Amino acid sequence: MPRPIHATIHTAALHHNLERVRKSVPDAKVWAVVKANAYGHGIERAYEGLRGADGFAMIDLAEAERVRQLGWRGPILLLEGVFEARDLELCSRLGLWHAVHCDEQIDMLAAHKTQVPHRVFLKMNSGMNRLGFTPQRYRAAWARLNALPQVDEISFMTHFSDADGPRGIAHQMAAFNEATADLPGERTLSNSAATLRHSSDAAVRGDWVRAGIVLYGNAPDHPENTAGHWGLAPTMTLATKLLAVQQLQAGDTVGYGSNFVADGPLTIGVAACGYGDGYPRHCPTGTPVLVNGVRTRLVGRVSMDMVTVDLTPLLQAGMEVGFGSEVTLWGRASNGAVLTIDEVAEPAGTVSWELMCALAQRVPVTVE
């Protein structure tokens, strides 16, 4: 038998979260961002739940091909555009829309032989300082693109650095609006955080929003707000079972490094999940976990194949627990209890995005 660990992708939850995005931006189209293999869910596994989107956006050309192979005939956007000239051939063949963020990409387009003019999204660096033309250089880039026979429609794109936090988006909005005010074409600005927090402004909504993390059921601004606050449902459950139970006495330690010391009698369970499955090794004692759907805590260090959990809350409630009991690392337990990935990511000093993407290859995944 394989180890008891498995992940479940919840199709209905993906659908629900997409509808939640639509409620925030009823007059905008929605890109479902499926980069990093649909945030670790698997593009093919997430497709059914997300096919109600208006388009799919990703980074990798191979992922764009996979979406076409699933039968998707609608818009696909490459968020970083092409990486080398021959990528444009695939864009022509598969009808991929692509970002243009630098002069080299315009050079490649100018040299590209195609019967099908491309739709491009001209990216502005409005303050993030990763990709895009600065506001000062934006208009010249637009004029160059606009003169190319290889280009038919030009849309406008930027990306926010602080849509989830106190700095906000006003400075970037001002830069973007000023440089694009009189240019004709569709606009896309908002990631998940901007879509949920700033979309009362029509200019922020634009024509398309780019929804990533929100589709996968996590709050883009945790811990200020929770997934529950935003009405999001978990789309991935990581669950396993107890392999063993140990009775500790005062002074006994647990696991590598002995960094947890029992201060009195304590019953712990050993669960079949570790950092080799993508569970973060940085999760400290106290990180929440569900056993039989009851909230308890991790104790001791995470190992490659095992974690140890405190069974006190179950024993106090007089519940049966032991070998084979259900352990939910994140997602939804059999009794309906939810533990969000945000709640596990935060004590590990990271974010839900990283945990989902890091789900290990060895974990079997089913779709429901």
Ligand SMILES: *Cc1c(COP(=O)(O)O)cnc(C)c1O
């Ligand atoms: C990843 C990404 C998004 C989605 O971000 P979320 O915070 O997950 O919603 C949107 N736009 C671009 C350009 C991205 O790279």
